[in-house]
Amino acid sequence: MLFNxxxxxxxxxxxxxxGFFALGLAGRRKLAIVWLTLISLVFYGxxxxxxxxxxxxSIVVNYAVGAILTRRKVKSLLIAGITLNLxxxxxYKYAGFLVVTVSDVLDLGLPVPTILLPLAISFFTFQQIAYLADAYEDVAAERSFANYCLFITFFPHLIAGPITHHKEMMPQFDDARIFKPQPQMLALGGTVFVVGLFKKVIIADTIALWANPVFAAAGKGDALQMFEAWGGALSYMLQIYFDFSGYSDMAIGLGMLFGIRLPFNFNSPLKARNIIDFWSRWHMTLTRFVTAYIYNPLSLSLTRRWLASGTPGLRRGKTSPAAFAVLLALPTILAMVIIGLWHGAGWQFAAFGLVHGLFLTIxxxxxxxxxRWQWRVDSDRPIHFVPSVLMTMGCVMVGLVFFRSPDLATAFHLLRCMAGFNGLGFHSSELLDWDTVQLQLLLLTIVWFxxxxxxxxxxxxxxxxxVDPATWLDRKLRLDSRMFALQPTPAFAVVTGLIGFLAVTRTLSAAPTMFLYFQF
Structure with missing residues (x-):
């Protein structure tokens, strides 16, 4: 089922x-939790x-393993639980891909198994792995099976995140205030939800009409020229930006309707001044998970081995190239390749992760x-921060070419077109016209300002x-977000009402489209 x-x-x-508030007001809080879990299962099913x-x-097994780990710190059981999840x-996600890869490399002609990917398996798997690790470290301990079921299945975040932690959700499920309607939470949640719905059905679905033809043409091997290719990449970047931003807003808004606050997952990433800043703003809970449970343990293990070996290269303020490659570049690239493959079973997703790993390493x-050079750049000057933002956005677009393409051949073909190998002009006015450029400029204005x-x-x-209340770009452009802050006035009510009317009308009058992150 789709939110839109x-x-x-x-x-x-x-x-x-x-149902949730009726049971809550009647004092049947446990039944209210069970009700919301059942609704979430209907949503999923x-x-x-x-x-x-x-x-x-999956829920039953992980709950049982977690319950044992909270009482007995059996590392082999933790490893077994994580292995079972993986x-x-x-x-379900990679068996077909591995069979095809092995068959192609060895020319075996193996039949490809038909395995339908369960919805949201990447999200609830990572969430439960985090729970097991936290239970082992005494960070999480759950005695209520009903609460644990809701923790995993709560429908606002079940399909596409945010990836939540046990310690940030369980206290809310035990809070008596969530079981009765809270006017402010309902009003704020409804506002955030309709803004997200507007982003999805009005903006993201519209710009997709210009992104899809370019990638379809690249898939057929058409000789796209440079401006057309960059126009398609820009359109897709804006599509996934507003699609995922819209979903993230809708998830938070829906949680607030039930009195529950979810972690922020999106914070104006296209205002980032570098790729490190970008990943601190894009899919924030995935970055948090990979940093805590993959990058940090790997980096710590490599550092310990390096120090134990007695190999020189780590000195205060200086790091040798070899130490840099092993202790920072290797775990960074590996973590990003895992992020890429987490999004999908295909070499194009591995390439997406590899490209971002290289960008982050650089x-x-x-x-x-x-x-080392003690070089302090005056980043307040537009001559420095504007190129930084534009360069970051260009790197993001290059990575998204792999992310969007159905295979590596299509991605490399489109990148060649973006590099100008087929000329600088226009192959077809249907792929990039003045209306498209105007829409892109309008959306970039919204994104940046x-x-x-x-x-x-x-x-x-x-x-x-x-989250940073005013992004780096906002501060440099002297934009004061306080002037835009929501005020409980008739004017803001009219604006919010208009946004909601347009979004709901579009939703009810057109066939719903899948969120891009629902496929992961």
Whole structure:
């Protein structure tokens, strides 16, 4: 089921709210939790009910393993639990890809297994791995099976995140305030939700009409010229930006309707001045997970081995090239390749992760060189920060070419076109015309110069976690997001109402489209 569908807006959501608050007001809080879990399972099973037992089995096994780990610190059990989760993910998501790869490399002609990917398996697998690790470290301990079920299945974040931690959700499930309607939470949640819905159905779905033909043409091997190719890459970047931003807002808004705050997952990443800053703003909870459970342990292990070996290269303020490559570049690239493959089973996703790993390594290396040279750049000057933002956006577009392409051949062909190998002009006015350019400029203006939802609602607590209330670009352009902050005035009510009317009308009048992150 999709958030941007009539059956959700007019059916499941009102039923979920009515049942949850009715049970809560009657003092049946445990039943209210069970009710919300059942609604979440209906939401999940609407796509394919056959995979509901798989989700439930995963929940039962991980809850049991976690319960044992909270009492006995058995490292072998932790490893077994994590391995079981990874095997489940590997079978459903990567078995077909591995068979095709082995068959192609060895020319075996093996039949490709038909395995339908369960919805959201990447998200609930990572979430439960984090729970097991936290249980082993005494960070998480859950005694209520009902609460744990809701922690995993809560439908606002079940399909495409944010990836939540046990310690940030369980205290909220035990908070008596969530079981009765809170006017401010309902008003704020509804506002955030309709803004996200507007981003999805009005903006993202519209710009997709210009992105898709360019990638389709590249897939056929058409000789696209440079401006057409860059126009398609820019359109897709804007599409996925507003699609994922819209989903993230809708997830937070839906959580607030039930009195629950989810962690922030998106914070104006196209205002980032470098690729490190970008990944601190894009899919923030995935970056948090990979940093905590993959990058940090790997980096720490490599550092310990390096120091134990007695190999020189680590001195205060200086790092040898060899130490840099092993202790920073290697874990960074490996973590990013894992992020790429987490998004999909294909070499183009591995290339997406590899490209970003290289970008991050170069970024870290540049920072270290500036520190060694004691080179302080006056970043307040537009001559420095404007090129930084544009260069970062260009790197993001290059990475997204791999992300969007169906295979490596298509990605490399489009990159060649972007490099101007087929000329600088236009192959077809249907792929990039003045209307497209105007729309792109309008959307870039929104992205760069308007506040995001967190800034717009800065007077209120809408989500969990700390986000910079004014991004780096905002400060350099002397934009004051306080002037955009939501005020409980008739004017703001009219603006919000208009946004909601347009979004809901579009939703009810057109067939719903899948969120891009639903396929992961």
């Amino acid at each position: 569908s009539a059956i959700f807006l007019l059916g499941l959501l009102p039923i979920a709210l009515a 609407w796509w394919n009910v056959a995979y509901v037992p798989l989700l439930l089995a 095997l489940l993910l590997g079978y 970024n870290h290396g540049w920072r270290m060189l500036k520190m 308007l506040p995001n939802v967190q800034e717009w609602l800065r007077r209120y607590e809408t989500g969990l976690g700390q």
